[in-house]
Amino acid sequence: MPAAKPAPKKEEPKKEEAKPALAEAAPEAKSAKPEKKREKKHKEEKGVHAMYKAEGDKVSRARPTCERCGPGYFMGDHHDRFTCGHCGFTRYKRS
Secondary structure (H helix, E strand, O other): OOOOOOOOOOOOOOOOOOOOHHHHHHHHHHHHOOOOOOOOOOOOOOOHHHOEEEEOOEEEEOOOEEOOOEEEEEEEEOOOEEEEOOOOOEEEOOO
16 A cells, blocks of 8 residues: 655745834945946966967977876866866876
């Protein structure tokens, strides 16, 4: 025999609380200040061109390749380490 489903709980009506007079005056004070317009930070677009450096006629790799995955898997360059996004291998930079 299937288990009986519990009856749904009844919601009690919420009581409205009296708001203090100071809370009503606060939004008016905020609207009096001029809004500051902030410029959006544009992230630098990364792509294959960021992985290589062209010097004259020679092209060199800007980042190291993963030791586990082999050539073709570049490691992410963080402030204190290089990390492979494919296998998770991490090589720490020397201080």
